[in-house]
Amino acid sequence: FLLHPILMERRKKRLAITRERKEELVAIYAAQLAKIDGFIVAEYKKLTVAQTNNLRRKLIESGGTYMVTKNTLFKRALKENGWPVPEELLSGTVGVVFGNGNLSADAKSVQTFIKEAPDNFAARGGVITGSVFKASELDAIANMPTLDEIRAQLAGLIVAPASQLAGLLQAATSQVVNVLQAYEDKHNAA
Numbered sequence: 001f002l003l004h005p006i007l008m009e010r011r012k013k014r015l016a017i018t019r020e021r022k023e024e025l026v027a028i029y030a031a032q033l034a035k036i037d038g039f040i041v042a043e044y045k046k047l048t049v050a051q052t053n054n055l056r057r058k059l060i061e062s063g064g065t066y067m068v069t070k071n072t073l074f075k076r077a078l079k080e081n082g083w084p085v086p087e088e089l090l091s092g093t094v095g096v097v098f099g100n101g102n103l104s105a106d107a108k109s110v111q112t113f114i115k116e117a118p119d120n121f122a123a124r125g126g127v128i129t130g131s132v133f134k135a136s137e138l139d140a141i142a143n144m145p146t147l148d149e150i151r152a153q154l155a156g157l158i159v160a161p162a163s164q165l166a167g168l169l170q171a172a173t174s175q176v177v178n179v180l181q182a183y184e185d186k187h188n189a190a
Contacts, residue, residue: 022073029069029077032098038128040097040110040138041089044068047120055113055121064106065098086132089124103128107142 017025033039047055056066071090078085099106114121125134128141145153 017070022070025070025073026077026080029067029074030081032065032067033077033081033083036098036100036103038099038103038126040099040103040107040126041086041094041124042097042110043122043124044093044095045120047117051117051120054116055109058109058113059097059106062105062109063100063102064109065100066095067098068093068095084127084130084132086125086127089126089132094124097126099128102148104141104144107138111138111142 052066059066069090071094074096075085075087075090097106097110110123114123123135123138125132125137127133133141
């Protein structure tokens with residue numbers, strides 16, 4: 001089956017990526033890498049637009065971003081920005097979940113989505129704080145406390161000694177008041 005020469009030319013234009021577009025994509029990936037604490041690489045197969053939008057909605061709730069990447073350009077952006085390059089993860093049709101400061105919450109969102117579309121989406125692994133991890137370690141990352149949970153725990157640690165001190169001071173002042181009351185009662189009785 002032969003295509004008309006004009007259609008062939010249009011098809012070539014759609015498939016070819018210009019040098020400017022490549023530089024633009026590397027810059028987009030670099031901008032994402034500058035504001036994240038880690039990323040998850042996932043393989044996708046025949047995801048519908050509705051499924052992709054569902055994944056993106058889940059990630060927006062947890063603060064993450066999902067992007068289909070061009071592997072060679074993403075590898076270049078990783079190298080240029082000092083990130084480890086997980087060569088074994090970046091082959092074939094992959095998308096990247098960028099953890100914008102809360103990768104554990106994003107990992108939970110990814111796990112939820114994998115359960116909804118197990119035939120279409122699978123985590124391969126990723127990078128967190130400069131270390132490459134495998135898909136089998138995604139559970140451990142998903143079970144890490146989220147940034148909000150860590151903040152709440154820190155606030156509890158900071159507030160606990162202050163509330164204990166307040167309790168001690170209140171107990172001490174009530175004891176002083178009790179002693180003074182007993183002294184006054186003793187003098188009034190005499």
